[in-house]
Amino acid sequence: MYKIFIRPLLFCFDPEKVHYFTFSLIRFLNKIPGFSGLFQALYEVKDARLEREVFGIKFKNPVGLAAGFDKDAKLYQELSNFGFGFIEIGTLTPVGQEGNPKKRLFRLKEDNAIINRMGFNNGGVKEAVERLKKNKGVLIGGNIGKNKVTPNEEAVQDYEICFEALFPYVDYFVVNVSSPNTPNLRELQDKKPLTELLQTLQDKNNSKPNQKPILLKIAPDLTDEQLLDIIDIVNETKIAGVIATNTTIYREGLQSENKSEMGGLSGKPLTKRSTEVIRFLSEKSNKSFPIIGVGGIHTAEDALEKLEAGASLVQLYTGFIYEGPQLIKDINKALLKK
Numbered sequence: 214m215y216k217i218f219i220r221p222l223l224f225c226f227d228p229e230k231v232h233y234f235t236f237s238l239i240r241f242l243n244k245i246p247g248f249s250g251l252f253q254a255l256y257e258v259k260d261a262r263l264e265r266e267v268f269g270i271k272f273k274n275p276v277g278l279a280a281g282f283d284k285d286a287k288l289y290q291e292l293s294n295f296g297f298g299f300i301e302i303g304t305l306t307p308v309g310q311e312g313n314p315k316k317r318l319f320r321l322k323e324d325n326a327i328i329n330r331m332g333f334n335n336g337g338v339k340e341a342v343e344r345l346k347k348n349k350g351v352l353i354g355g356n357i358g359k360n361k362v363t364p365n366e367e368a369v370q371d372y373e374i375c376f377e378a379l380f381p382y383v384d385y386f387v388v389n390v391s392s393p394n395t396p397n398l399r400e401l402q403d404k405k406p407l408t409e410l411l412q413t414l415q416d417k418n419n420s421k422p423n424q425k426p427i428l429l430k431i432a433p434d435l436t437d438e439q440l441l442d443i444i445d446i447v448n449e450t451k452i453a454g455v456i457a458t459n460t461t462i463y464r465e466g467l468q469s470e471n472k473s474e475m476g477g478l479s480g481k482p483l484t485k486r487s488t489e490v491i492r493f494l495s496e497k498s499n500k501s502f503p504i505i506g507v508g509g510i511h512t513a514e515d516a517l518e519k520l521e522a523g524a525s526l527v528q529l530y531t532g533f534i535y536e537g538p539q540l541i542k543d544i545n546k547a548l549l550k551k
C-alpha cells in the first residue's frame with residue numbers, strides 16, 4: 214500500500230516538508246483510538262526467536278531506526294509501533310542549532326537514494342531529555358555530537374555534556390564523528406583525537422554505578438588502514454562496539470540529475486560499501502566487538518547480508534523512506550524463515 218498509494222504522493226513534494234508532514238501525520242494517526250494497535254498488528258512481528266542480546270541489552274528484534282530521522286526524540290513512541298526493535302535518536306548537540314541553510318535534503322529517485330546536508334539541525338539535548346522522560350518502554354539509542362561553533366579542540370566537552378544529560382534516559386550511546394555535514398567533524402576520526410574522546414567518555418561511564426554501552430559511528434569512506442586503527446581504538450578504550458556506517462561523500466554510478474549536490478549520500482548506492490566495512494571490521498577484529506550494520510538496506514536480503522557479514526543488529530533510514538514500514542516486517546519475517 215505504501216509504495217503504490219502513499220509514496221508516489223509524498224514524493225511529489227519537497228523532501229524536508231514531507232518529512233515534517235509525515236511526522237505530524239504519524240503522530241495524529243497514533244492519537245486516534247485503535248490506530249497504534251492497528252499499526253502494531255500490521256507491522257510488528259512478535260517472536261522470541263527474533264530476540265537478541267547485544268552489549269548486555271535485550272532487543273525484541275534486531276531491526277532499528279537509524280539516527281537522523283527522529284533527531285529530537287519527538288516521535289520514538291509512535292515509530293516503535295511500526296515494529297522497530299529499537300530507535301536511535303539524535304544526533305543531539307548541547308545547544309540547539311538550525312543546521313545548514315535549506316534546501317539541504319534531496320531525493321535521488323532513479324538511484325533509490327538521498328543526499329542530505331542537514332548539519333545536525335536539532336533543538337538541543339535538554340529538550341530531548343524532557344521528551345525522553347515520558348518514554349513508555351521503547352529501547353533508545355542516544356546519538357551525540359558537537360555544535361557547529363565548537364572547535365574540534367573543545368569537542369570533547371560537547372560530547373560530555375550530551376552524555377551526562379542523556380545518561381539516565383537512553384539504553385546505549387553513539388558517538389558520531391562521521392557526519393560529512395559539520396565542518397571538520399570527521400577529523401575527529403583520527404587516531405589521537407578519537408582515542409582521547411572515547412577514553413574520556415568511557416572514564417565518565419566507568420565512574421557510574423551502572424555503565425551504558427558506548428558505540429562509535431564511522432564513515433564508509435575510511436581506508437583499510439583507518440579501519441584497522443578503529444579496531445585498535447575500540448579494543449584500547451573498551452567501548453562496546455561500532456555502528457557502520459554513516460553516509461558517504463563518494464558519488465559513483467549515479468543516474469539522478471541532482472547527484473552532484475553536496476552532502477552525505479545514503480540508500481542503495483551505499484549498500485555494498487557499508488557491508489564491506491562491516492565484513493572487514495568483523496574479520497580483522499576476530500569478532501571482538503558487536504557491530505550495528507546500517508547503509509542501503511532496502512530489502513530483507515540486504516539486511517541478511519549485513520548480518521552474515523558480521524553485524525549483530527541492523528538499522529534503516531533511506532530504505533524506510535523508499536519502502537515504508539513493510540520493510541521492517543519483511544526483514545523480521547525473513548529472519549524467522551532462516
Ligand SMILES: Cc1cc2nc3c(=O)[nH]c(=O)nc-3n(C[C@H](O)[C@H](O)[C@H](O)COP(=O)(O)O)c2cc1C
Nearest residue numbers: 279280281303304329458459479480508509530531
Ligand atoms: C536526512 C538524513 C539525516 C541523517 N542524520 C543523521 C544524524 O543526525 N546522525 C547520524 O549519526 N546519522 C544520520 N544520518 C545517517 C543515517 O543514520 C545512516 O547512517 C545512513 O543514512 C545510512 O543508512 P541508509 O542508507 O539506510 O539511510 C542521516 C541520514 C539521512 C538520510
